[in-house]
Amino acid sequence: MSGPKFQARIGYLTLTTDELAFFRLTCDLFPTFESPLRFLEDSDAQPGDPEVVFESLQKRGLLNASSSGAAQHLMDRLTPVSECNAKVSLAAKGDGTRARNFYLSGDGGVEYRRDGDEHSFGPLRSEAALAANLTQHFQASLSDAPRSLRMSAGDYLVFAVFARDLRGAPGENSGDDTMSLDEVLAYFDEPESKIVRTPSDETWQASVDTLRQQGVLVEREGGYELEPTWHPLAREIVADRQHTITRFDFLDEQWLVREVSIYPTAISAYRLGSEPDGAVVIEELSTVTLADRLAGVVGTLPNLLAAEAITTLKSSRPEG
Numbered sequence: 001m002s003g004p005k006f007q008a009r010i011g012y013l014t015l016t017t018d019e020l021a022f023f024r025l026t027c028d029l030f031p032t033f034e035s036p037l038r039f040l041e042d043s044d045a046q047p048g049d050p051e052v053v054f055e056s057l058q059k060r061g062l063l064n065a066s067s068s069g070a071a072q073h074l075m076d077r078l079t080p081v082s083e084c085n086a087k088v089s090l091a092a093k094g095d096g097t098r099a100r101n102f103y104l105s106g107d108g109g110v111e112y113r114r115d116g117d118e119h120s121f122g123p124l125r126s127e128a129a130l131a132a133n134l135t136q137h138f139q140a141s142l143s144d145a146p147r148s149l150r151m152s153a154g155d156y157l158v159f160a161v162f163a164r165d166l167r168g169a170p171g172e173n174s175g176d177d178t179m180s181l182d183e184v185l186a187y188f189d190e191p192e193s194k195i196v197r198t199p200s201d202e203t204w205q206a207s208v209d210t211l212r213q214q215g216v217l218v219e220r221e222g223g224y225e226l227e228p229t230w231h232p233l234a235r236e237i238v239a240d241r242q243h244t245i246t247r248f249d250f251l252d253e254q255w256l257v258r259e260v261s262i263y264p265t266a267i268s269a270y271r272l273g274s275e276p277d278g279a280v281v282i283e284e285l286s287t288v289t290l291a292d293r294l295a296g297v298v299g300t301l302p303n304l305l306a307a308e309a310i311t312t313l314k315s316s317r318p319e320g
Contacts, residue, residue, distance in 0.1 A: 012122050018047040032085075033250075091243070134294050149216065151211075232268075
C-alpha cells in the first residue's frame with residue numbers, strides 16, 4: 001500500500017468523479033447507503049461535459065459493445081463497491097499508511113480508494129483470494145513451534161508493564177533494565193479507577209511467578225526482566241503498532257462486526273485477543289494459522305465460537 005500513486009498498481013483501474021457520474025446516468029450505479037459512492041446519489045452528480053467523458057471512456061475500452069453503458073469487466077469492479085453488503089478493512093496504527101478498504105457484494109470484493117477526484121478500483125477477488133491478499137501483508141513465523149501464551153487479565157497487566165519498561169532500546173538487555181516489585185507497583189501510584197484496580201503486592205507477585213514459570217519473565221539480580229525473545233513484540237505493543245482486520249456486514253438495522261488484531265514484527269506476527277472467560281491470548285502466527293485467522297474474519301459466515309473473531313452488533317451509520 002506504499003507509494004504516492006495507488007492507481008498505478010498493477011490491476012487497479014482509476015475513474016474520475018465525472019466518469020462515475022456518467023455511469024450513474026447510464027443506470028450502471030445504484031449506490032447503497034453504506035457505499036463510498038453514495039455521494040453521487042446524494043449530490044445528484046452530473047458529468048461536467050458528457051461528450052468529453054463519453055469519448056474518453058470509449059477510447060479506454062470501458063463502454064459496452066453498444067456504447068450505452070459500462071463494459072462488463074468494469075461492472076465487475078463497480079458493482080461490489082456500489083451495491084455493497086459488507087466491507088473488509090485493514091487499518092494499521094503507527095506506520096502512517098492509509099487503511100485499505102474492500103467492499104463486497106455476493107461472493108466477491110473489490111478494493112476501493114479515493115484520492116480527491118480520482119477513484120481507484122482493484123480487481124474482483126473472491127473472499128478466499130481477499131483473505132490470501134491480506135495474509136501477504138504480514139510475515140508469518142517460520143518457527144517449527146510457534147509460541148502461544150494465555151494470561152489472566154492481571155498477568156497481562158504485568159506483561160504490559162515490563163513491555164513498557166523496555167523504553168524502545170534496541171538489542172539485548174544490558175542488565176540495567178530489571179525491575180523490582182516496588183518499581184513495578186510504582187506504575188500504579190495514581191488513584192484507583194473503576195476499570196483497573198491497583199494491584200496488591202501479593203497479586204503482582206503471583207502474576208510475576210506465573211509469567212516466570214511460563215518463560216516470559218526471567219529473574220536477574222535485583223529484579224525481573226522480560227525474556228529477550230519477547231522484546232520485538234513488546235516494542236510493537238508499546239508503540240501501539242496494531243494492525244486490525246475488520247469485517248462489517250451491513251444488516252437492515254445493525255451491523256455485524258468481526259475483527260482480529262495483529263502485531264507484526266520483522267520476523268513474525270502475533271495475534272493479540274481475548275477469550276470469553278476474560279483471558280488474554282498472544283499467539284505467534286504460522287503460515288497456516290495466519291491464513292486461518294484472516295479467513296475467519298473475511299469469510300461470509302461468522303464462526304461465533306472463534307475467540308479471535310469476536311462477533312458484535314452495532315447500530316448502523318454511514319461509513320466511508
